[in-house]
Amino acid sequence: MKLLSFIWAHLGAARGKFVLGLIATLVEGLAAAVPAAAVGLGLVRLAEGGATPSDLMPYAGAIVAAFVVRTLALRVAWSAGFRAGNEATETVRRRLVQHMRVVPLGALVRWTPARLATLVGEDSRWINECSTFTLHRIIAGSVTGLVLFALAALFSPLVVAVMIVALLVALVVHQPIVRVVARVLATRSRFIVDLNHRIGEYGEGIAVFRMFLRKGEALAQFQEVVEGAYQLMRRNTPRLIAMQETNSFLLSVGVPLALVAVAVSGAATAAPAETMVALFFAIAAQTAWTSAVIKQALIFRLGEQARCGMEAFFAEPVLTGSRRDFAPSLDVIADRVSFAYGKDGRTAVEEVSFTAERGTVTAIVGPSGAGKSTVLALLARFYDPASGAIRIGGLDIAEADPARLQALISVVDQNVHLFRDTLRANILLGDPGADDARLNAVVTAARLDELVAALPNGLDTRLGDGGRTLSGGERQRVAVARALLKNAPIVVLDEATSAMDPLSEKAIQDAVAALESGRTVIVVAHRLHTIAGADQILAMDRGRIIERGRHDQLLALGGTYAGLWTAQQRASGWRLR
Numbered sequence: 001m002k003l004l005s006f007i008w009a010h011l012g013a014a015r016g017k018f019v020l021g022l023i024a025t026l027v028e029g030l031a032a033a034v035p036a037a038a039v040g041l042g043l044v045r046l047a048e049g050g051a052t053p054s055d056l057m058p059y060a061g062a063i064v065a066a067f068v069v070r071t072l073a074l075r076v077a078w079s080a081g082f083r084a085g086n087e088a089t090e091t092v093r094r095r096l097v098q099h100m101r102v103v104p105l106g107a108l109v110r111w112t113p114a115r116l117a118t119l120v121g122e123d124s125r126w127i128n129e130c131s132t133f134t135l136h137r138i139i140a141g142s143v144t145g146l147v148l149f150a151l152a153a154l155f156s157p158l159v160v161a162v163m164i165v166a167l168l169v170a171l172v173v174h175q176p177i178v179r180v181v182a183r184v185l186a187t188r189s190r191f192i193v194d195l196n197h198r199i200g201e202y203g204e205g206i207a208v209f210r211m212f213l214r215k216g217e218a219l220a221q222f223q224e225v226v227e228g229a230y231q232l233m234r235r236n237t238p239r240l241i242a243m244q245e246t247n248s249f250l251l252s253v254g255v256p257l258a259l260v261a262v263a264v265s266g267a268a269t270a271a272p273a274e275t276m277v278a279l280f281f282a283i284a285a286q287t288a289w290t291s292a293v294i295k296q297a298l299i300f301r302l303g304e305q306a307r308c309g310m311e312a313f314f315a316e317p318v319l320t321g322s323r324r325d326f327a328p329s330l331d332v333i334a335d336r337v338s339f340a341y342g343k344d345g346r347t348a349v350e351e352v353s354f355t356a357e358r359g360t361v362t363a364i365v366g367p368s369g370a371g372k373s374t375v376l377a378l379l380a381r382f383y384d385p386a387s388g389a390i391r392i393g394g395l396d397i398a399e400a401d402p403a404r405l406q407a408l409i410s411v412v413d414q415n416v417h418l419f420r421d422t423l424r425a426n427i428l429l430g431d432p433g434a435d436d437a438r439l440n441a442v443v444t445a446a447r448l449d450e451l452v453a454a455l456p457n458g459l460d461t462r463l464g465d466g467g468r469t470l471s472g473g474e475r476q477r478v479a480v481a482r483a484l485l486k487n488a489p490i491v492v493l494d495e496a497t498s499a500m501d502p503l504s505e506k507a508i509q510d511a512v513a514a515l516e517s518g519r520t521v522i523v524v525a526h527r528l529h530t531i532a533g534a535d536q537i538l539a540m541d542r543g544r545i546i547e548r549g550r551h552d553q554l555l556a557l558g559g560t561y562a563g564l565w566t567a568q569q570r571a572s573g574w575r576l577r
């Protein structure tokens, strides 16, 4: 029932079509009962004796008419009901993707791309099956069975009474089987997620595996999961088949019991024709149920499992907040902010406080793992702080409308994701409505002119998988171009850590300088000479800000920053031999 109400809730405007499809399926189920009913009733007529061919014609005619009705009903069921089911599945898929956009990034990391891909792909497919073919088979089969069962009752209430008792016993015996099936299917689901995860990991990490000559080990890990999935199915398929057959047996055991009952009660002698026809209808009813209901029930279990996974994801709290009354100053204030990844995780950021006034540059520096990127992630509200608050324009960003906040901030990350699309489309993500003049201006400001001129189709060149056809420096300049187009007043920038040749580095610096002008910039800097002119520098260590000031002040202090500076000055003169 939960699965059906889940499907119903996602039908939206297609509910009318869905109901029409169900009505057509009811009609189809009724029509499907007609051939068996006509044969049974024809047999009764024959048993009465003296039947002429014309006496039997109505029965034959009913079978032909039922065939026509059934075909028409099926057409309606397919065109209306199945279309509605497909629409509901698409709504579910869209809702999943939509939810991915509004849950905090931290929750998405926990769900993993493989699990999310399984929800949108495999699990949505089961919802689709259940809302279309499976549901229709179950309804049509149930109706056919019920009609034939009712006909059997007309001729021999004893046969039907015995079968109902047998059915009730079967239902009770069936319960442990349901639990085992649910367990097997849950394990199967976990394997599928693990398999997707490994496939993704293998594809993404193939370069690393190759570099470290670990292709064999990586493949072995991958094969281990495939082998695990195979073994699971090998172990459980016979069990599942046995259970399905047990179900069919339990359902059909009523017929031989009814046979014994009519023999013992003497009904077979008192009314032989009626008893025979009742048994015939009972067998036909049981066949309809077995083929439609039992065989499809497994799919319904898969659908129910998929629904549970989706509901769990939908239950992930979304970023809340509706306030939009940011003060025009848009000063950024971190007020005693603390944060840990996961419930029992080590504190990544502790009691961090600073003010970044509008139009100024704040640089965050410190050793690896000091918490610099985490501060940026909190500013962009990828996570909410565990304690303390971040305020922009006087407004706690935890209370701000997430979409409005996103409009105020551009994030230029180290890991620039490029989509398999043209360079133009990748830059236009910053502002899809930008005209060519603005686009060309940001291309120039981000120092992408030379790249565009060198690409075969300029801005309309398609970038490869994940944008791998661009170098690290070029990718970061594309990210800067996006941010320039977006033109948000606050820029959160994680400077690329990888070493670059002086020309690339100069190009990036120029691009970043264009981005900085007139904006509030909070930058994690790895090459300290790039931030010597920053309005304030925050030196972090182990999650805390340990020094703050301008470049000269911090040098004069002779602490961590001065140490980092000296180390970098020395390193800039290093050589291999």
Ligand SMILES: Nc1ncnc2c1ncn2[C@@H]1O[C@H](COP(=O)(O)OP(=O)(O)OP(=O)(O)O)[C@@H](O)[C@H]1O
Pocket (backbone or CB within 6 Å): 109, 341, 345, 348, 366, 367, 368, 369, 370, 371, 372, 373, 374, 375
């Ligand atoms: N997604 C995550 N889950 C769990 N722990 C994390 C996660 N990201 C970072 N951490 C941990 O939080 C701490 C701070 O990490 P953070 O990335 O903020 O440091 P950082 O100063 O930016 O380092 P780097 O300069 O190397 O990028 C580290 O101990 C790190 O291992």
